[in-house]
Amino acid sequence: MFSRLFIFYLLVLADSPVNAVPVLNSDQNRMEETRKEHKEALKSYRKLAQKEPETYLPYVAQTLNNLGIVDGAQNRAEEARKAFEEALKTYRELEQKNPESYLPYVALTLNNLGVLDHAQNRLEEARKALEETLKIYRELAEKNRETYLPDLALALNNLGVLDHTQNRLEEARKALEETLEIYRELAEKNRETYLPDLALALENLGILANAQHQTEKARQAFEETLKIYKTYAKQNPEQFSSDVKRVEKLLEELQR
Numbered sequence: 001m002f003s004r005l006f007i008f009y010l011l012v013l014a015d016s017p018v019n020a021v022p023v024l025n026s027d028q029n030r031m032e033e034t035r036k037e038h039k040e041a042l043k044s045y046r047k048l049a050q051k052e053p054e055t056y057l058p059y060v061a062q063t064l065n066n067l068g069i070v071d072g073a074q075n076r077a078e079e080a081r082k083a084f085e086e087a088l089k090t091y092r093e094l095e096q097k098n099p100e101s102y103l104p105y106v107a108l109t110l111n112n113l114g115v116l117d118h119a120q121n122r123l124e125e126a127r128k129a130l131e132e133t134l135k136i137y138r139e140l141a142e143k144n145r146e147t148y149l150p151d152l153a154l155a156l157n158n159l160g161v162l163d164h165t166q167n168r169l170e171e172a173r174k175a176l177e178e179t180l181e182i183y184r185e186l187a188e189k190n191r192e193t194y195l196p197d198l199a200l201a202l203e204n205l206g207i208l209a210n211a212q213h214q215t216e217k218a219r220q221a222f223e224e225t226l227k228i229y230k231t232y233a234k235q236n237p238e239q240f241s242s243d244v245k246r247v248e249k250l251l252e253e254l255q256r
Contacts, residue, residue, distance in 0.1 A: 031074055038067040058102075061090040065109055068116075077120055084113040104151075107136040111155065118162055127166075130159045150194075153182040157201060164208055173212075176205045199228040203247060215254055222251045 042063045049056035068083035088109040095102035114129030134155040141148040160175030183198040206221030226247045233240040 031070065035067070035070045035074065038063055038070060042067060057090055057094060058105075061087045061094070061105065061109075064090070065112065068112060072116060072119075077116065080116055081113070084109060084116060088113060103136060104140060104148075107133050107140070107151070107155075110136070111158065114162075115158060118158075118165065123162065123166055126162055127159075130155065130162055134159055149182055150186060150197075153179050153186070153197070153201075156182070157204065160208075161204065164204075164211070169208065169212055172208055173205075176201065176208060180205055195228055196232065199225045199243070202228075203250075206250065210250075210254065219251065219254055222247055222254070226251065 042060065045056055045059045045063055049060050064083045064087035068080045068087065071077075071080035071083060088106065091102055091105045091109055095106050110129045110133040114126045114133060117123070117126035117129060134152075137148055137152040137155045141152045156175045156179040160172045160179060163169070163172035163175060180198070180201040183194055183201045186194040187198045202221045202225040206218045206225065209215075209218035209221060226244065229240050229243040229247060233244050
């Protein structure tokens with residue numbers, strides 16, 4: 001059993017000049033409608049970007065990223081890849097002219113592409129994307145720790161999960177332990193926002209510890225994870241009951 005990846009990054013620009021559409025509709029029955037709305041928005045942005053590229057190319061890239069997320073959710077993997085790759089190419093061009101503004105979006109899109117590569121078992125391509133993501137977020141966090149520390153944690157988690165998949169267990173442990181350390185720090189300041197991320201980091205470390213036959217360490221991680229999820233499940237059972245059941249199963253498997 002492998003550790004779990006964090007999901008794709010969603011990207012929303014609040015000052016979008018075209019009517020906003022939902023990035024990913026929570027109602028799966030409306031997923032195709034959401035996809036259609038993104039494709040229509042992309043068509044509009046492409047036309048605008050032909051006349052005013054400086055103004056509208058960022059919105060082309062934004063919409064491509066979000067369309068890629070919808071495609072990924074619909075298992076349209078190759079269409080998702082095409083969207084992410086074009087978004088990345090556009091952000092790299094924008095970053096050349098304005099690195100301060102667009103380097104974070106390069107990292108964001110690299111993360112999404114790396115997650116998709118991992119899901120498709122394109123592991124070396126995933127490593128290349130996720131290692132560059134991590135490098136960028138380390139640089140950004142050195143300059144602005146408060147803003148980019150959550151992004152650094154996510155990048156570490158996703159690379160750690162990939163390390164686990166490739167049986168690079170000590171590298172995975174190092175990355176996931178740093179992930180956990182960051183989320184503990186973040187949760188001390190903002191429990192409501194970061195405790196679920198802390199729980200997931202603990203779960204990933206528990207899965208890794210189990211793979212390394214460190215049963216007691218795995219048990220401690222799963223028990224702390226379960227405690228967090230049970231607390232949230234009381235407030236929001238629809239969202240967190242499946243997490244409780246999953247971790248309970250992991251604890252049961254340790255006893256076999």
